[in-house]
Amino acid sequence: MFTLAVRSLRRRMSAFTASFLAVFLGAVLVMAFGSLSDTGGAEGVSDTDQETLVTMSTVVGGWGLALVAFAVTSTLTLSVRQRATEMALLKSVGATPAQLRRMILGEAALLALAGALTAVPAGALAGRGLLALLKSTDQVADDVAFAYGPVALGTGLGVTVLGAAGAALLTARRVARMRVVEALGSTADASSGSGRMGRGRITAGVLFLLGGLHLSVMAAVAGPEGFDSMQFAGSADILFGIGMAFFAPVLVRWATAVLAPPVERFGGVSGYLAVLNLRQRTAQLAAAMTPVILFVGISVGTLWMQVIQNDANAAAGVVTNAEDEAIETLNLVVTGMVVLFACIMLVNTLVAVTAHRRREFGQQRLAGATRRQLLGMVVLEGAVLTAAGLAFGTVAALPTVLPFSHAKTDSWLPDPEWGIWLGTAAVAVVVTLVALLGSSRRALRAPAAEAVAVAA
Template sequence: MFMLAVRSLRRRVAAFTATFLAAFLGAVLVMAFGSLSDTGAAEGVAETDRQTLSTMSTVVGGWSLVLVAFAVTSTLTLSVRQRATEMALLKCVGATPAQLRRMVLGEALLLALAGALVAIPAGALTGRALLALLKSTDQVADGVPFAYGPVALGAGIGVTVLGAAGAAFLTARRVARMRAVAALGSAADAGTGGGRLGKGRIILSALFLAGGVQLGVMAATAGPEGFDSMQFAGSADILFGIGLAGLAPMLVRGASAALARPVRRFGGASGYLAVLNLRQRTAQLAAALTPVILFVGIGVGTLWMQAIQNDTSAGAVPTTQEDAIETLNFVVTGMIVLFTCIMLINTLVAATTYRRREFGQQRLAGATRRQVLGMVVLEGAVLTVAGLVCGTIAALPTVLPFSYAKTDDWLPDPEYGIWLGTVAVAVTVTMAALVGTARRTLRTPAVEAVSVAS
């Protein structure tokens, strides 16, 4: 089964690209922040510098680690779901559930390990850049040497490999436990259906939501002095966003029900196809909704929080110190938001490319290329609206408590520019990824698209 996993990777390079990129970029992010901990633990580093480096590595790097693990899990889950037919056929020719799990686990481990190993040089370069930023903003003394050691490598490789292995095991278990005929029948509609939420997923999502709320409460009660409220609030939107993303299948169903009538009314044949797909491909479309929620939630929450900090700290702290902290926050936030943005593109491209066979079948049934492309646009519009609403909600556990901590008022001044700017980027990236990939996929002749296995 391990050799089968190797052959599968060699023959399905495009299908595994999304998971490899998630592993690579995630490992770079985790290794970069982990290197700050290695740097602080080196001999000769002053205690104040050690505390600064440790705090940055633990707080920001810790939540980055959670985000990366979630991203790797999401992309790998999407990849395995899309291969349900292949696994069902293997069961029909005699593969046991244990063998299927070993095959998927072997693929995941190879991808994760390859991504993490390739990420080592990039992680070192990014870690050096972070340390240089801390020095330039006077957070760390100029003489502190850069170190890249066990924490960076252990965290980067460990979280990537363990996250991929856990996702592969849980995702493969569903098909592997089915009987051969039932598995083949289920796989015929791979990626379709209601995308029912299991009890474990609901409980885990509830824990993330509760964690986000708890961090918001801690931010609100931290008081206006110091930066404790910012540390707590800055992590609240990440946890709350992951909690909402875990409920993505339910959110897709809700958005589909709310927007079905206007989509059908104004979309014509494309609208009918879009509503049908939104209802029948909930699990697959939920994977595309997840990065939209995270991108909007983290982007709006952290940028708005910094705007509140700027308004309330005028004259309270030295200008140079405030500028340094603002620069640092923007860079760190930018790294995390950039990661979620890349994951957004990555997931949308992977999900849309897989639909080549579906698009071919629709065209053979009479749909034109324009109608199929219109269907993709309308689906993207529904997912974008749902992602914007849920992402904005995810930002509230950061914005509202931080506003209360700094101003004693739960409602901060509106920052329309921040929200509109984030929305513009989310809409542009989402629609560009969907439409661009769909156009490229539709270039394949319909008969060829249907005859070639996805």
């Protein structure tokens, strides 16, 4: 089965691209922040510089670690679940559930190792950039030498490999249990279905939500002095966003129930097909909405938090000093790295989800749907998912914004920042629609009969 896993990777490189990019980018982000701990632990580094470097590595790198682990796990899970028919064929010719699990685990392990090892030089380059930023903002001394050692490599390799292995094991268990007839059915694509959630997923979602709320409480009671409230609040929206992402199938059903009537009424044939897919392919579309929630929650929460900090300083008559400006610059750059990762994962997931629908598009065209109607269907699906992602992402930002506002201004309701929200919404809409339309056009290039035959 390991040999079969190697052959599967070789023959399905395009199908594994999304998973490889998730592993690679996640490892780069984790290794970059992990290198700060290596740098702080080197000989000759002062206690002050060491505290700054290790704190940034553990606090910022810690919630970045959770985001990366979730992204790697969700992407690999989607990749494996989309191959339920292939797994059923293997079972029909005699493969046992244990053999399928070993094959999937072998694929995930090889993919994770390839992505993580490829990320080593890029992680070192990103780590050097972070250290240079800290020096330019006077957070650490100019004579601190960059170190790239066991913490960076251990966390980068460990998170990606363990995350990939965990995702493979959980998904392989579900696929191995699936009946052959069920998986070979016309609607048994792994991306279809009602998106029912197991107890493990519900438990994980609740734990992340509670973790986000706990950090929110700590941010609210931290007080206006210092930057403790910012550290706690900055992590809250990530944990809360991940927690909401675990419940994405339920959120998709809620959004569909609210938006289905106007989409069907004004969308014509495309609207009817879009609503039909939203109701029948909940699991796949939930995977597409997840990165929208994370992108919006992190962007709106962090940028709004920085505006609250600046307004609080201005209201108190505090003259912004070099340290405040340095921390603001650092927050924006670090947040930009995490938001960029979330944005890339948004494109990555949307392309992976849409590219897998080649057979579905072919069947709909054979049934009489035109290319224009199918593109309209994809646009309307994207519009529903984006609208829902914006709404739930904004909710995910509240555990950051509200307690931080209370800590700094003694008011739970900060002034609205429509510019931040509209800017984030514009980026989410453009990225989502461009990714969906681009991948859909490629999926529609082949003749309908050929697409059905090849995908089958």
